[in-house]
Structure formats: C-alpha cells, structure tokens
Amino acid sequence: MNKAPIETPYFGPKGTPMGDGRINARSAVKNGAAIYDCIAAYLPERGTVLELASGTGQHIAQLATRHPRINWQPSDVIDERMASINAWREHAGAKNLLAPILLDACGDWHEQLPDDIGLIHLANLFHVISKDAAQNVIRGAADALTQGGYFFVYGPFRVGGEFRSQSDAGFHASLTRKHHAVGYKDLEWMQHQMAAAGLEFCNLHDMPANNLVLVACKGCAPRIS
Ligand SMILES: C[S@@+](CC[C@H](N)C(=O)[O-])C[C@H]1O[C@@H](n2cnc3c(N)ncnc32)[C@H](O)[C@@H]1O
Numbered sequence: 001m002n003k004a005p006i007e008t009p010y011f012g013p014k015g016t017p018m019g020d021g022r023i024n025a026r027s028a029v030k031n032g033a034a035i036y037d038c039i040a041a042y043l044p045e046r047g048t049v050l051e052l053a054s055g056t057g058q059h060i061a062q063l064a065t066r067h068p069r070i071n072w073q074p075s076d077v078i079d080e081r082m083a084s085i086n087a088w089r090e091h092a093g094a095k096n097l098l099a100p101i102l103l104d105a106c107g108d109w110h111e112q113l114p115d116d117i118g119l120i121h122l123a124n125l126f127h128v129i130s131k132d133a134a135q136n137v138i139r140g141a142a143d144a145l146t147q148g149g150y151f152f153v154y155g156p157f158r159v160g161g162e163f164r165s166q167s168d169a170g171f172h173a174s175l176t177r178k179h180h181a182v183g184y185k186d187l188e189w190m191q192h193q194m195a196a197a198g199l200e201f202c203n204l205h206d207m208p209a210n211n212l213v214l215v216a217c218k219g220c221a222p223r224i225s
Contacts, residue, residue, distance in 0.1 A: 015056050021087030027124075028058040031208060035123065035154055036062060038205050038213050042150040044118025048073055048098075050144065052105040052137070053125040057085030063121070064097035071096050073114070075103035106133035109140050117144050123154040126190070127172070130181035135193055142197035148220040151199055154213050158186045164210040190214055 015025035036059075043049065046069055051060045054074040064072035074085045074097070085100040103109050105122070106129055120141045126134050141151045156168055163169040168184065176183045191201045191214075199216035207213055 015084075018087075020091070021083050022058075022091060023056040023084040025056045025058060028056060031123075031154075031211065032059060032062060034208050035059065035213070036066060038207070039063070039119075039121065039152055040067075042119055042152055042215060043067060043070060044149070046070060047116035047118040047146070048114050049119045049121060050113060050117050051075060052103065052120060052122045052141075053077070054085050054100060055081060055124070057081070057088035057100065059121070059123060060085070061088035061092040061094070061097060064094040065092050068094065068096050070118075071098055071114075073098045073117075074100040075105075076100065077102065077104045077106075105140065106136045107140075109144075113144055116146060118146055118149045119152055120145060120149070121152050121154075124156075126153065126155055126157070127175060127184050128182055130179075131185070131189075132181075134185060134190075135197075138190075138193045138197045138199070142194075142199050142218060145218040147218060149218050150202075151194070151216045151218070152213065153190070153215075154207065155211060156184060157190065157212050157214070158184050159212075160188075161186065168210055187212065187214070 015023035018024050048071045050073045052075055054060055054076045057074055060072050060074045076085065079102060082100050089097045101112065103112070105125065125137070145151065163172065163184065172184045194201050194216040199218055201214070202217045203215040205213035
C-alpha cells in the first residue's frame with residue numbers, strides 16, 4: 001500500500017531546502033493564495049480534510065493555520081516527503097495539523113482513514129499518473145468522503161481536447177516522453193470518471209497559470225453556483 005506506483009515517472013515538487021527540514025516549492029508559493037481563497041467556500045464546519053499528494057506540505061500548513069476548527073490530514077506516497085511535511089507542521093505550530101501518513105492515492109487507501117472526511121484536497125497529481133491510477137484516486141475519494149463532502153482537485157487539464165497554453169502542451173509532452181501512460185487528463189474525462197464513481201460534478205474554477213479547480217460533491221446539491 002505504501003509504495004510508489006511504478007507508472008509515476010515524475011515525483012516533484014522541486015524545491016529549495018530552507019535549512020530546517022522544510023522544502024519550499026516556488027510553484028506552491030505562486031499558486032497557493034488562489035487555491036486557499038477558492039477552497040474556503042467548500043470547507044466543512046468541522047471534521048477532517050484529507051490532502052492527497054501533499055508534496056512539501058506547504059499548502060496544508062497554510063490551510064490548517066487559516067482554518068483551526070478543522071483537522072487537516074496530510075499524506076503522500078513517498079516516505080522522504082514526510083520530513084518536509086513534518087517541518088512545515090512544526091513551523092506552523094497548528095495543533096489541528098495532523099502527523100502526515102504514507103498513502104498511495106492510486107491504491108486501496110481509504111480504510112486507514114477517519115470517517116469524518118468532509119473534503120479531500122488534491123493539487124497537481126492527475127497529470128503525473130496514468131488513467132487507471134486516476135480512476136482509482138477518484139473512486140477512493142468517493143468512498144472516503146462523508147455524505148455532502150467535496151472532492152477539490154487543482155491542476156492542469158485539457159479542455160475540449162485542447163491544451164490551455166503552449167507551455168502546457170510542452171509540459172505534457174515532456175511527461176509522456178518519460179512514460180507514455182501519464183500526462184494531462186481531459187476535463188470531460190475527469191467529469192465522466194467522477195460521475196461513474198458516484199460524485200456529482202458541481203463547479204469548475206479558472207485559476208492563474210491556466211490551471212483549473214474541479215469540484216465534485218458526494219450526495220449533495222451544490223452549495224455554490
Ligand atoms: C507535482 S507534486 C505536487 C505536490 C503538492 N500537491 C503541490 O501541489 O505542491 C506531486 C506529488 O504527488 C505525490 N504522489 C505521486 N504519486 C502519488 C500517489 N500514488 N499517491 C500519493 N501521492 C503521490 C508525489 O510524491 C508528489 O509529492
């Protein structure tokens with residue numbers, strides 16, 4: 001359960017060591033504020049938010065500090081990520097930021113989790129995994145969420161079969177050169193997989209740098225239009 005799937009050739013994020021165990025990823029700093037503003041409308045009052053593929057741990061440290069009534073559970077499939085996540089956790093000093101867990105989001109993962117997960121946050125994973133693995137992530141999220149919970153997915157996607165910029169097309173090509181099975185997913189394919197897993201697609205947010213946020217809900221009418 002805790003080993004990296006072999007089809008994932010790119011494990012990022014790349015970042016700068018800060019001397020105290022924290023890794024600082026430039027992309028997380030650049031894109032973080034827009035994600036934190038967007039996610040706020042979907043957060044549960046209380047309970048747990050699970051973050052998949054936490055990477056450096058920067059996003060969840062920021063979010064836990066902003067929303068102290070929620071328990072924030074970081075996770076990643078790579079053992080070495082735990083050091084940076086723990087260091088960001090210590091730096092944040094937020095009691096509601098739980099110790100990170102090793103979790104393969106593409107595997108059979110939901111059984112080890114609490115039963116009050118009102119939102120699952122995931123940034124920048126779908127383009128580095130295969131379609132089969134992505135289906136597993138979506139099914140796992142649908143299983144793990146409580147009724148009325150949200151799956152909040154941030155990252156780069158194709159829309160209508162088109163890349164949203166030249167640099168997206170280039171990045172996708174660089175990923176598929178490393179492994180043919182990975183690369184950008186189509187928005188429409190994501191929506192179809194979410195529906196197949198029993199999630200209701202409820203919102204699409206345009207984000208800076210041509211990224212998107214896809215929001216799907218488990219068994220609820222959308223709160224936001
Ligand atoms: C591009 S980084 C994104 C990190 C962070 N979410 C962010 O946006 O800054 C991708 C992350 O996905 C993690 N990852 C890759 N495959 C995974 C899997 N099967 N389950 C959980 N995490 C995975 C990697 O270890 C890495 O931390």
